[in-house]
Amino acid sequence: xxxxxxxxxxxxxxxxxxxxxxxxxxxxxxxxxxxxxxxxxxxxxxxxxxxxxxxxxxxxxxxxxxxxxxxxxxxxxxxxxxxxxxxxxxxxxxxxxxxxxxxxxxx
Numbered sequence: 001x002x003x004x005x006x007x008x009x010x011x012x013x014x015x016x017x018x019x020x021x022x023x024x025x026x027x028x029x030x031x032x033x034x035x036x037x038x039x040x041x042x043x044x045x046x047x048x049x050x051x052x053x054x055x056x057x058x059x060x061x062x063x064x065x066x067x068x069x070x071x072x073x074x075x076x077x078x079x080x081x082x083x084x085x086x087x088x089x090x091x092x093x094x095x096x097x098x099x100x101x102x103x104x105x106x107x
Contacts, residue, residue: 029105036098039091046087053081 057077063069 025105029102032098032102032105036095036102039095039098043088043091043095046084046091050081050084050088053077053084057081 057074057080060069060073060077064071064074
């Protein structure tokens with residue numbers, strides 16, 4: 001009778017622990033997946049922004065060559081393009097880190 005009372009308690013602990021680990025794993029995978037999707041969208045936006053900034057720089061440069069705008073405007077356009085281009089590798093690195101995290105979690 002004493003053995004019967006001890007058995008449910010000892011088997012209950014591993015089941016509860018297993019459920020907690022499983023829940024934590026699922027939460028980690030879901031969180032990483034959502035972060036990955038957000039990073040993918042951020043990367044797409046960064047690439048489109050860089051394209052727009054490049055076109056803007058070309059326009060401002062052409063305007064300067066036509067004596068319609070100044071070197072200051074060209075410099076500003078160059079800085080904006082550089083900022084947009086800088087965001088791309090940073091986001092790509094974050095994507096790689098998040099993908100690796102998912103690989104680890106999923107085995």
